[in-house]
Amino acid sequence: MNLSPNETQALVQKTARDYAERVVMPRAAAIDASEAIPGEVLQGLGDLGLLAVNVPTDLGGAGAGTVAYALAVQEVARACASTAVTMSVTNMVGETIAHFGTPSQRSHHCPILAQGHHGLGCFALSEPDAGSDPGAMKTTARRDGGDWVLAGSKQWISGGSAAAVFIVWARTLPAEAGARGLSCFLVEGGTRGLRVGRPEDKMGLRGSSTVPIELADCRVPADALLGQENEGFKVAMMALDGGRIGISAQAIGIARAALEESVRYAKDRHAFGVPIGDHQAIQAKLADMRTQIDAAELLSLRAAWLKEERRPFTREASMAKLFASETAVRVCNDAVQIHGGYGFVRDFPAERHLRDARVTTIYEGTSEIQRLVIARSALAV
Numbered sequence: 001m002n003l004s005p006n007e008t009q010a011l012v013q014k015t016a017r018d019y020a021e022r023v024v025m026p027r028a029a030a031i032d033a034s035e036a037i038p039g040e041v042l043q044g045l046g047d048l049g050l051l052a053v054n055v056p057t058d059l060g061g062a063g064a065g066t067v068a069y070a071l072a073v074q075e076v077a078r079a080c081a082s083t084a085v086t087m088s089v090t091n092m093v094g095e096t097i098a099h100f101g102t103p104s105q106r107s108h109h110c111p112i113l114a115q116g117h118h119g120l121g122c123f124a125l126s127e128p129d130a131g132s133d134p135g136a137m138k139t140t141a142r143r144d145g146g147d148w149v150l151a152g153s154k155q156w157i158s159g160g161s162a163a164a165v166f167i168v169w170a171r172t173l174p175a176e177a178g179a180r181g182l183s184c185f186l187v188e189g190g191t192r193g194l195r196v197g198r199p200e201d202k203m204g205l206r207g208s209s210t211v212p213i214e215l216a217d218c219r220v221p222a223d224a225l226l227g228q229e230n231e232g233f234k235v236a237m238m239a240l241d242g243g244r245i246g247i248s249a250q251a252i253g254i255a256r257a258a259l260e261e262s263v264r265y266a267k268d269r270h271a272f273g274v275p276i277g278d279h280q281a282i283q284a285k286l287a288d289m290r291t292q293i294d295a296a297e298l299l300s301l302r303a304a305w306l307k308e309e310r311r312p313f314t315r316e317a318s319m320a321k322l323f324a325s326e327t328a329v330r331v332c333n334d335a336v337q338i339h340g341g342y343g344f345v346r347d348f349p350a351e352r353h354l355r356d357a358r359v360t361t362i363y364e365g366t367s368e369i370q371r372l373v374i375a376r377s378a379l380a381v
């Protein structure tokens with residue numbers, strides 16, 4: 001067993017860390033306050049291959065693998081969680097198209113997403129009345145001549161206001177078919193009939209726009225179908241298994257930032273004549289934070305490694321996502337506590353980390369859904 005990154009993984013990690021520290025971290029508070037990620041920040045990620053870390057090189061990606069991807073997301077999330085989720089979804093969409101796409105879908109969309117100059121990859125599965133249970137979705141796709149016509153509403157679409165392409169799930173069999181009647185489609189940003197709604201006013205991740213989209217008889221050509229007709233649920237589950245590794249890495253990055261700031265603060269801030277870090281109650285918090293973050297990282301990298309080895313990793317990705325996201329919320333909450341009153345104001349980043357961490361237990365499958373996945377696998381043994 002070797003727990004050190006190989007040469008490629010270390011290079012991607014260092015590239016991401018250098019860029020995150022130099023370009024992203026200094027802008028993180030402004031990204032949160034202005035609710036926008038500057039275009040040049042995303043283009044910089046694209047120029048470094050960080051928007052398509054695990055997409056093959058012949059499709060414009062870095063071809064560096066899932067472990068490198070997880071390490072890169074951590075570094076960017078440590079600097080700015082909003083930027084990291086944008087990076088993470090675009091990677092997931094590029095990878096899904098690379099995996100399920102036809103040669104022309106792959107060669108058209110993957111290089112565009114990898115560059116980051118022409119918009120983001122978006123994942124449009126959730127609906128106003130269907131989140132944890134995509135089989136309940138109402139959006140439909142019907143054939144009309146050689147085209148598909150999509151109708152319905154999607155909710156919570158990350159990056160949707162700057163999309164190059166959406167993967168949109170829609171029902172292609174009657175509702176009774178549940179999750180077995182879904183298909184997915186590639187819909188380019190700006191397609192007639194696709195309307196992007198007002199960004200949500202969120203607790204955290206304020207730099208990443210999250211929008212509803214409306215599909216009003218949105219017509220796409222026959223070759224916009226991604227994967228096999230009626231097998232869209234399989235595409236969604238495969239994408240989300242990988243996506244959960246990304247979210248675990250995002251949570252770990254946020255938690256690492258919160259811990260680093262807590263350590264700095266514990267050395268600087270004095271109470272009762274000594275740095276607060278000399279008080280055992282603070283030391284115990286720091287020790288638990290460090291231990292939980294390391295445990296989360298081991299789970300995350302194990303899931304990434306299994307995926308890279310093409311071995312089953314669904315349960316391990318759920319375990320990593322569950323543990324890392326719940327760890328991030330605990331760690332960021334403790335970081336606020338360590339900062340005392342200063343943890344509650346925007347002059348210090350601790351409150352932003354807590355706001356940003358909170359959604360990691362919700363999106364790409366809530367903690368309750370991760371526990372279902374893990375328990376099913378435990379009971380099947």
Ligand SMILES: Cc1cc2nc3c(=O)[nH]c(=O)nc-3n(C[C@H](O)[C@H](O)[C@H](O)COP(=O)(O)OP(=O)(O)OC[C@H]3O[C@@H](n4cnc5c(N)ncnc54)[C@H](O)[C@@H]3O)c2cc1C
Pocket residue numbers: 089122123124125126128129130131132133155156157158159202205210359362363364365366367368369372
């Ligand atoms: C900031 C943000 C960004 C997002 N980005 C995207 C995106 O880009 N693309 C996309 O498609 N979606 C996105 N989502 C949607 C996200 O994945 C869903 O919010 C999530 O899957 C939960 O669905 P829901 O909100 O409908 O909650 P529900 O499914 O209504 O769940 C409500 C509660 O019930 C619990 N619950 C539901 N079913 C069960 C069960 N069987 N057992 C136990 N408990 C259960 C849930 O865990 C939760 O606590 C995003 C959400 C947010 C907040």
